Amino acid sequence: MDRDMRYYQLAEKLGYRHSPRGLGLTHRDKVCTVRFIRRGVKIGPKGFYEGMVSFMSRSPAMVMVIEGPEETFAVVRSMMGTTNPREAATGTIRGDLGTLFTENLVHGSDSQSSADREIGIFFPGLAG
Numbered sequence: 001m002d003r004d005m006r007y008y009q010l011a012e013k014l015g016y017r018h019s020p021r022g023l024g025l026t027h028r029d030k031v032c033t034v035r036f037i038r039r040g041v042k043i044g045p046k047g048f049y050e051g052m053v054s055f056m057s058r059s060p061a062m063v064m065v066i067e068g069p070e071e072t073f074a075v076v077r078s079m080m081g082t083t084n085p086r087e088a089a090t091g092t093i094r095g096d097l098g099t100l101f102t103e104n105l106v107h108g109s110d111s112q113s114s115a116d117r118e119i120g121i122f123f124p125g126l127a128g
Helices: 003-014 033-038 046-057 072-080 093-097 112-122
Strands: 024-031 061-067
Touching (some): 061 072, 072 093
């Protein structure tokens, strides 16, 4: 099985982790992450940026819109765990599945305004 297929299968599994929390997956798509990078999504400090761009450019990403009650972004971020997988709690996505700080498995918006902007990049008809 090639690397892209492994990443895609992992993305499929991650797409269903939110269901027990009462959150709904409303949209998803497999996309080229170069568009993500070029549109200015914030992905870390400059020294960190080059390695992140290289990692994110290796294969397509699964992008998703998850909806739920007020502050859903905060619920999703808590499910993701801290950015460094070595420090992330067991039971979180990064704690259970992550290995390298520089090869982050998931990204989640940190506010409603960030979510609106990021959704607009991949699903222009949904933004706002």
